[in-house]
Amino acid sequence: MAVSISRILKDTEYKFDQFKTEQIEALENSISVKTDKNGKEIYYVQCLAREKEIKLTPEECVRQLYLDTLINEYDYRTDRIQLEYPVKFGREEKRADIVIFDKDRPTVPYIIVELKKPKLKDGKEQLKSYCNATGAPIGVWTNGSQISYYNRKDPNYFEDIPNIPKASQKLSEILTKRWTIQDLVEKDKLLNERKSLKGLILEMEDEVLANAGVDVFEEVFKLIFTKLFDEMESGRKKDRTLEFRNYGYTETELKEKIQSLFDSAKKKWAGVFKDSDKIVLTPSHLSVCVSSLQDVKLFNSNLEVVDEAFEYLINKSSKGEKGQYFTPRYVIDMCVRMLNPTEEETMIDTAAGSCGFPVHTIFYVWQKILEKKGLSRSHLFTLEKKPEECTDYVREKVFAIDFDEKAVRVARTLNLIAGDGQTNVLHLNNLDYERWDEFTEDENWQDTYFEGFKKLRKLRKVEKSNQDFNFDVLMANPPFAGDIKESRIITKYELGKNEKGKYQNKVGRDILFIERNLNFLKAGGRMAIVLPQGRFNNSSDKYIRDYIAKRCRILAVVGLHQNVFKPHTGTKTSVLFVQKWDEKLCPKKDDYNIFFATMQKPSKDNSGDKIYVKETDGALKLDSHGHLIVDHDLFNHEGLTQDGIAEAFAEFAKKEKLSFF
Template sequence: MKLNDLFKNTNYDDTLFSKKAILSIEKRIVFKKIQENEIPYIECLSRKKEIKLTPEEAVRQLYIYKLVNDYGYPLERIQLEVPIHFGREIKRADIVIMDKDRPTIPYIIIELKKPKLSDGKEQLKSYCNATGAPIGVWTNGEQISCYNRKDPNFFEAITDIPNSIQKLSDILNEKFTYQDLKSRDKISKEKRSLRSLIQEMEDEVLASAGVDSFEEIFKLIFSKLYDELICANDSTVYLKFRNSGDTDFELKEKIQNIFDSAKKKWEGVFSEESKILLSPSHLAVCVSTLQDIKLFNNNLDVVDDAFEYLMSKSQKGEKGQYFTPRYVIDMCVKMMNPTINDKIIDTACGSSGFTVHSIFKVWKQIRREKGLPEGEDFTASERTTEETDFVRDNVFGIDFDEKTVRVARTLNLIAGDGQTNVLHLNTLDYSRWNEIIKQDNWNDTYNEGFKKLKKLQPKGSRNFSLFNFDIVMANPPFAGDIKEQAILSHYELAKNSKGKWQNKVSRDTLFIERNLNFLKPGGRMAIVLPQGRFNNTSDKYIREFIAERCRILAVVGLHANVFKPHTGTKTSVLFIQKWDKKLCPKKEDYPIFFATMQKPSKDNSGEKIYVKDINGEIKLDNHNHFIVDHDLYNHDGLTQDGIAEAFVEFAKKEKLSFFQ
């Protein structure tokens, strides 16, 4: 019998264990006939008798094998089903390693009964508190979490348990290089996500810490990114963002120093006087939780997933503004095909996914042309002059939400090696920009980027209404109407089909016109819009406005689950190119590329659906990250061609200028 078959349709797994361990267990499985059924049994390594083989028991036997063969614990120190007393109630711990010098005292307690961490950890904590055991482990065979019990309220995550000849202090004081972090990374090894770890921190620490969760987690991620970047480019340097046996106060001082260094490298995200506000004990738990996650990867999606969660909790949904899933962004980037010569802007940038992924695409072109490797940790690689110049001069983002802008600036600063042109402005209300740019605080942060933006206005233009961008990509906010006449008076689309001014106009409608005014002739745009704009009779005047000014290249219908859990609004992406005598000569009749996303990519609750292999295991890409199950494009040759590849074929056939 194969353990894979036993674990099917359960929350237990064997992915944490070696092939040798799995083979050892499978060899010992026997079948007994009970009431006409063949039931699997196994001889327990510890109890020396045959036990019915359930998924939980299989994980227990695998873990006992690991304790004996990998950690060197003798079987006489390992006890099973150890009674734990809670007053009159008695519960039994799955595996207990007894103290070497006090054989009746629990040293490490391992919990397997609860196959979900949130349930298992509570059980584990109660066992450790009741016995005084300093170390606890929860595992379901796929994930593993190890904790040091500091006191009944605080269980700090530790990287591993000590082996039979180590002390707990040896584990706590272990030094880690970036290569060590890569080999231990919980995302690739245990299929954990940064989002789930943040939720864990919120439940246990941040809810009672009396601080702004968004701000404090943002500071920690910001600091950890800096620490990783330093160590990724120098293999001799040890990571500092770790709980390495320091006192809580020493650890806080160390993390504050990393944060201060990060602020100097990546200016304009946090104020100079900004401090980490978490108490030393709360901070120690948070650092321990985050330390074994590698944030840098091929496209920063680990960090972005966490920011999406934090921002959606914080405020984004109220404004109808949602983070665009990275697979939708990548489809748009592939279809818009940015090059090193293109000036690119996202006018409602959110976390700046469109611009960051455009940067990555162009960088890969630059590196291929120079014969340079992309590298496993592409985002942490040292940048060439051409790469930083492209980010400094060609890539821009604007958003009206201050928190969002700080997230976007962080991702752009990291991607751009300290360069960014992400600006805190209201894209639609450009007549007031002159007032904003006179404010000292605004100028300190955004002046350099704004000076470059001004240079992209057509000659003679002084009111910020027109620009000369090659590409605009945006997912503007849908919710809420603009009612201010001071804003509406600047837009043709503020008039109805009969040419009369309207009292209110939806934000996304105004963004269509505003984005077109950001484009130079021949420039191209991808914009996410509610489905109604494409088929409502009342919106016909909007479609006519677009068709008069542009060639409609493509319309891609997205699945209704794409923006869940924030909204179930059905959306499509519109791709256009502005008429131009040379790049896009005007035609009355031409073909348009239409496609509809067939795979939902998320379930009805908004959780991403991942590609699985023939054994039902989540498949990892070349960078050890999950692959979302969609049909928008081919993921690094690991999935089938999708909508983007079909469009590229169409674009070449139609001789579109940006695929010549």
Template sequence: MKLADILKDSNYKLSQFAIAEIEQLEQTITLKATKNGDVPYTVCLVRQKAIKLTPEEAIRQLYLRVLSDRLHYPLSRIQVEYGVNFGREVKRADIVVMDKDRPNTVYILVELKKPKLKDGKDQLRSYCNATGAPIAVWTNGDQISYYQRKDPNYFEDIPGLPNANQTLADILQIKFTLEDLIANDKLVKENKSLKTLIEEMEDEVLANAGVDVFEELFKLIFTKLYDEWYSGQGNRRSTRSLEFRNTGQTEAALKTKIQDLFDKAKKKWEGVFSEDAKISLTPSHLSVCVSSLENVKLFNSNLDVIDEAFEYLINQSSKGEKGQFFTPRYVIDLCVKMLNPQEDEYMIDTAAGSSGFPVHTIFHVWRQILDDEGLQASHLFSLEDKPPRCKEYVEEKVFAIDFDEKAVRVARTLNLIAGDGQTNVLHLNTMKSPSKMIGMTFTMRDSNG
């Protein structure tokens, strides 16, 4: 019997596991005849007895293989259905790894029963608080999250689990370059979206942080974009360590480092934040947010990762009160391909929002330029150096206008990053006098070029 058949119609999946791990478990499956048909069983690696292979149990048996075979934890340190006391009630944690030096103390706690992240994290929080476990994992076999429990209120993302011969400090302090980020992109490895991570941060710390959520997350994304951009220039890609990372330093030291990086980003990409803008999150809140974002690769082939996140933040901030509607990105792609804009043509969007149409137009024309010059676009297309014609096209031919100040700042960020220079994004209300606004825009173009 195949595990895919067992997981069918459940919320559990197999994408987090290697083909060899799946095949090894499938080879151990036996079928027991019942009046309702054949029921799959396997012998549990830890309990060493036959157990019914439900969807949840299949994921547990696979994750036991991850812990023992990939991470080399001896089975003698692993327990399943571990009893966690809540007063008179005892609940059962799916998997625990006990501390090497304190065999009665839980070191890693794994939750599988709740196949949705929010439910699973709530369960993890209660189990970790009850046991004192410093490391927690949630997975449904498709998505996965790793956390460090810093105190009962905060769970920080960590890039993965230490193996049996490492400490948590070892994996936090490993040199981490842009190449490493590409290989360990959380959005790929954990099968998540940046929007999902933002929602998780809102639930975890931002809702009660007493700050403007849009502003603070905008600052962090802006800062991380700069860190990736700077590492992608010249020969830094394989040598420079990324700075937007929580490497186990004090929370105060981390805030100083991120603020300094934000100041450099403001200087590089002017006109988005004021010169005196500061990160307002407390060191504790900032530490959680940096840990959540550090393993996310924001730059990709068309900036759609941050595009989606910014659109979500704008909508959350405005709550629809300004009548804003954002065109789905696949619709934008279709429209741009149908219009097929050319390098010698002008493009203006008079209700640009977060600049979806202008940015996708830029990428469409850039690909034409690269083809014309015999160059290939990679998956880091939006990050890499491009011919001067690409920058000239952004500066001279593409214009965007919107009346919402937050949308304009997002649009300027995307255009600055795309063009690495001047951006023609205006904060105006074209409904008042469209012809006048367009005239002003092209007057600006003429004065610049």
């Protein structure tokens, strides 16, 4: 009976996701089992390169599987391969896991493969030291799950390459091959190498950005912005050659090409960068960054890939000191499903961050438009041209406001992409609405935001007043941290008073946001807002709960797991869902049912890393668009997970005859 290698790899950092089922089965069928004097089973296998029986450790499992790949897929003969190749460092000697020798110089290492260090950062350092000591131009690191390929340009720079050459190929053939969007879909590094965009940015920081003397947020933002534009252009003209690639150019030529592409992107998506903005990375630093990003497909059926990277960049540059933590996209999707917006309704996020609520509302409404037209959503949905109703919806119905300038630029980028060049994302201090004129009369501000602001003005309740609006749907996760201390702002709000009716010296930012948000809603309008759990429990906050109950029907309270906002904060939060009283849409009642639910699955571990759904064999489960599925119980993911809180609420809403279900 074959021995399962998952048994050998259990509880280690090694995996076998990189390999084909038939490779794994062939290895398992060749394992022999012996017992030592204590009766413990020890596994052996005939080595593919050394032609002798060897003990099978977790590292050796991955080495034998990768040897199989090198021999049978890349066609390297075993006489060009040596295992445990000695590499000298002064008096010390270390052993490289796999070395492939140069075809014309059979004693000179050409490719070095590192497996001993199953974490990328450690493995890459070890690999670099071996390549530098031997002069090998190509390095590979893998732990069986992730894999990385590098070209050693000089001792300091190791550039990512899309693959290693086959035995019959030269490295230059790999580097100069022209790519279309289809090549990117097939060879997407995030899927094939099990990388994340955030992980690649961290790698770039380690390699070049930390010492480049540049604003990391700005430079990476420029590169992602440029690459998104390149993919969008190719997605609409499938035979176009991708331009965000190094096809063997000199570093200076590459910089000119990427700058020109960035200039085109700025024209297409105006109001994110200034016309005069330039890429300031040196040609050699830029070359390393382009090689890291060029094999990544940023566009998919949602914008989660770029979203996660921007979240990291914004938090890194603002250190989260404003309590502005991006709402995980699965929490957003639950809120959208529970409020069930339609294409006729207006929607706003008043503390937009990177615009998660608006973007996911757009996707939700688009899905309904597509279904109505009998169209399906492809895995490149975000870059394809949409039916006119889709862009009309973004142009006329979806709004967002945020005070953080970096967040607004990211939000505009995501919205411009989602809305095909349309966006109503505005840079304003939402709580200080009386001073909006100071922004709106500024010519520079007008150049970027005025079109969106004109549309927002049409939704005012009273002409010339920015206090009350007529929105159908509002979703927001206002910043929790920091109090408002300016009395001229506090005195504009009922909730600026304490339970005794006296204006306070300082008020929690999120408390004022509750009132501000309700003022954005028309009668019958509905809201989802993320709040600290204390607002629901603390006896001192009873006056806030009374204020809400007076103006609205409380629809639901959903308690989120305390890991949801990690690593930024462990604050326990809940989402409050309300609908403003209205004779027709939500007639006033003294006694009514409220939906309560608590998230049971943590969705992230204690360090803030997402927990993903796994198949029965332990492999990570992918949905129909190739995305990993976060393990939560908020809703059913494409029929691949169980029904959750959102589905239970929909049943409740129908039974209660709520106006929006």
